[in-house]
Amino acid sequence: MKSKIGIIGFGNIAKAIITPLLDKKLINPDQIYCLVNSKKSLENIKKNYKYNINVFQVNSEYSNLVWDCQVKLLSVKPQHLQEINEIYNHKIKDNLLISILAGVSIEKLNYKFPNHNCVRVVTNIPIKVGKGLTGIAWDKKILENQKKLTKELFASSS
Numbered sequence: 001m002k003s004k005i006g007i008i009g010f011g012n013i014a015k016a017i018i019t020p021l022l023d024k025k026l027i028n029p030d031q032i033y034c035l036v037n038s039k040k041s042l043e044n045i046k047k048n049y050k051y052n053i054n055v056f057q058v059n060s061e062y063s064n065l066v067w068d069c070q071v072k073l074l075s076v077k078p079q080h081l082q083e084i085n086e087i088y089n090h091k092i093k094d095n096l097l098i099s100i101l102a103g104v105s106i107e108k109l110n111y112k113f114p115n116h117n118c119v120r121v122v123t124n125i126p127i128k129v130g131k132g133l134t135g136i137a138w139d140k141k142i143l144e145n146q147k148k149l150t151k152e153l154f155a156s157s158s
Contacts, residue, residue, distance in 0.1 A: 013127070014034075030053075035055075042057050070095055075101075101120075
């Protein structure tokens with residue numbers, strides 16, 4: 001995988017998706033850019049996560065680096081969606097936002113993130129042990145390479 005991946009929220013499911021990619025060396029730790037809400041989460045990831053990924057707190061001066069990634073994984077709790085504000089980088093074309101938020105439709109994602117092609121993914125916790133099931137939905141504006149990338153992202157954990 002060549003793309004940098006921006007991750008908004010780095011909880012259990014996001015780790016279960018990203019860790020197998022890192023374990024199998026399909027992506028390098030320096031290609032991962034995470035955004036977390038609290039200093040406690042930031043310190044916990046830096047101290048305990050087995051890979052040295054780029055992780056920043058939401059209101060840090062470096063938080064825009066996550067939005068500079070062409071591919072983003074939206075992995076916050078659904079009730080925190082209203083706190084997320086899209087930062088658009090006009091230099092990056094075909095931005096892809098993959099959401100794992102339960103109960104949030106593609107229509108709502110497209111409205112909230114108008115500068116991204118949005119994909120909705122439903123997965124479950126057994127992906128932590130490579131036994132999960134993942135459903136993927138997208139609308140008509142998703143490009144073929146974005147479909148392929150989305151499938152690759154989840155193939156290692158499902």
